[in-house]
Amino acid sequence: MKTDKLERISNVIRKGAFIEALSGALAIILTTLGLLHLASTNLVSVATIALGIGIFLQGTAIATEYSNLNEFVDEKNFKRFNLGTGLSFEILAGGIVFALGILAMGFAPINIFTPIASIVLGMAITLSSRTLLKIDDFKTLISESGMPVDSFARETIDATFGIQIVIGLAAITLGVLSLDGISTLLLTTIAFLSLGFSILLNGLAISGRLSGATSH
Numbered sequence: 001m002k003t004d005k006l007e008r009i010s011n012v013i014r015k016g017a018f019i020e021a022l023s024g025a026l027a028i029i030l031t032t033l034g035l036l037h038l039a040s041t042n043l044v045s046v047a048t049i050a051l052g053i054g055i056f057l058q059g060t061a062i063a064t065e066y067s068n069l070n071e072f073v074d075e076k077n078f079k080r081f082n083l084g085t086g087l088s089f090e091i092l093a094g095g096i097v098f099a100l101g102i103l104a105m106g107f108a109p110i111n112i113f114t115p116i117a118s119i120v121l122g123m124a125i126t127l128s129s130r131t132l133l134k135i136d137d138f139k140t141l142i143s144e145s146g147m148p149v150d151s152f153a154r155e156t157i158d159a160t161f162g163i164q165i166v167i168g169l170a171a172i173t174l175g176v177l178s179l180d181g182i183s184t185l186l187l188t189t190i191a192f193l194s195l196g197f198s199i200l201l202n203g204l205a206i207s208g209r210l211s212g213a214t215s216h
Contacts, residue, residue, distance in 0.1 A: 014207050016061025021203025023054025027196030034189050044185070047192045048101030048117045051199060055124060056094025058203065063087050093124035115178035118191040122171030125198055129164040160205040167198040 027047040034043045097117045104113035174191035178184040 024200030052098030
């Protein structure tokens, strides 16, 4: 019964991470087309909407299922799975970024909504970057339960953690510069290209970390 419950939790988290990875990949494609002038510059707004949906659904999936972990560990050990305020802000930021993307769709390509979304999203992935390390702790719990897991180097998790922080801070900086009117469209497009890469990498890292947890 314990193994079945952990398997269900792992499945839900992996599905949320997969959706996040898809949104990151979509953002990369859209912003790349925008940079190459192969499509409408409004694609930055579409990328904003996609990333907002992606991090909202992924954050919600993790938050919902992590609340069930207290059934498997005592109160003292449960603290190591505490995701803190970072994940809550990620969920909130997802909703805000989605709304900003919708607003940006109704205006000219150069507007204040996408730079603000870049700042919010940059803050979200920076504050929630430790989620990856908590996923690693979750994998340890699964291993202890006897469920098979694929080997996934801790170094990959650490590297992704570092990349998220760097890209998050860069996105905040680019968003602030864009609000000052410095090459607004170009800088926001670059920011969302970077954010798409970070979110794609994060989703793949979480999914990969738990990839063996649902097979017996």
